[in-house]
Amino acid sequence: MPTSSASTSDAAKTANSGGVQSLERAFDLLERMADAGGEVGLSELSASSGLPLPTIHRLMRTLVTCGYVRQQPNRRYALGPRLIRLGESAARLLGTWARPHLARLVEETGETANMALLDGDEIVYVAQVPSKHSMRMFTEVGRRVLPHSTGVGKALLAGSAPDEVRALLARTGMPAATEKTITTPDVFLAALEQVRRQGYAVDDNEQEIGVRCLAVPVPDSPTTAAISISGPAGRVTETAIRRIVPVLQEVARELSQALRSTGPAASG
Structure with a gap:
C-alpha cells in the first residue's frame, strides 16, 4: 500500500525528534477533536490529518479503551471524561x-x-x-x-x-x-x-x-x-x-x- 505524504512527513518528524509516532498521532487527533468542538467522525479526522482510516480507527479504539475518547450512539467520537x-x-x-x-x-x-x-x-x-x-x-x-x-x-x-x-x-x-x-x-x-x-x-x-x-x-x-x-x-x-x-x-x-x-x- 502506498504511504501518504502526511504519513511520510509524520515518520520523518518522529525519527528526527526521537519520539513515538503512535503517541504523536494520538495527541494530534485529540487536538483536532478539540479544534472541531469535541466531537468528530472518523472520515473528518482522516481528511484533516491525512492519516488512513484504519490507522485512525486503531488509535481511536485505544483512546476509547483508556477513557480519553468515547464513542457516541451516532458512531461519532467525543472527547472523554478522563481528560x-x-x-x-x-x-x-x-x-x-x-x-x-x-x-x-x-x-x-x-x-x-x-x-x-x-x-x-x-x-x-x-x-x-x-x-x-x-x-x-x-x-x-x-x-x-x-x-x-x-x-x-x-x-x-x-x-x-x-x-x-x-x-x-x-x-x-x-x-x-x-x-x-x-x-x-x-x-x-x-x-x-x-x-x-x-x-x-x-x-x-x-x-x-x-x-x-x-x-x-x-x-x-x-x-x-x-x-x-x-x-x-x-x-x-x-x-x-x-x-x-x-x-x-x-x-x-x-x-x-x-x-x-x-x-x-x-x-x-
Whole structure:
C-alpha cells in the first residue's frame, strides 16, 4: 500500500525528534477533536490529518479503551471524561507558572492581575495576584464567567472568526451583568474589531460597576490564554491605561515564551 505524504512527513518528524509516532498521532487527533468542538467522525479526522482510516480507527479504539475518547450512539467520537482531570491539573500548573509574571504586573501597575483561559464557551480564571491597595478587585481562581462581559473574554475571542463568535454567543446568551454590559452580537463583534485594532481589550464597568479591566491575549500560548489587570475605574483612568497597556503586552510576551519553553524553571 502506498504511504501518504502526511504519513511520510509524520515518520520523518518522529525519527528526527526521537519520539513515538503512535503517541504523536494520538495527541494530534485529540487536538483536532478539540479544534472541531469535541466531537468528530472518523472520515473528518482522516481528511484533516491525512492519516488512513484504519490507522485512525486503531488509535481511536485505544483512546476509547483508556477513557480519553468515547464513542457516541451516532458512531461519532467525543472527547472523554478522563481528560477533565488532566485539564484541571494542567490549568492549576499553568496558574503556578504564571504567578511570577502576574506579580510583576502588580508591582508595575499597582492593580490586581489575573490570568484566564477559554474553556469551552466560558472564561475560567486560573491565577491571580492581588493588588496591595486596600481598595482592590478580587476574582476567585476557578471562577467561570461568560466572555461577552469581560475584558479577558474580548481578548480571547478577538482572534476568532465572526461566525464562531456568533455561534458561541447564541449558545451562551448575552445576559447583562450591569447596565454597561454589551448584550447584542453586532456590538460585541464591533468591540472585538476595536480590540484587534488597538491591541488590548477593555471591560468598562461591564462585569461590575465601578471596575475597569484591561486585558491582552498571551501570544502563541499552548492554550488560548489572556492576562489582565483590574481596579477601580477612578484609578484605571485614560492616563493610567496608556501607561499600563505596554506593561501588559510585554508581560504577555514573556509569559508566552515561558509557557512554550521546556520545563517550569523557565517561568521564573
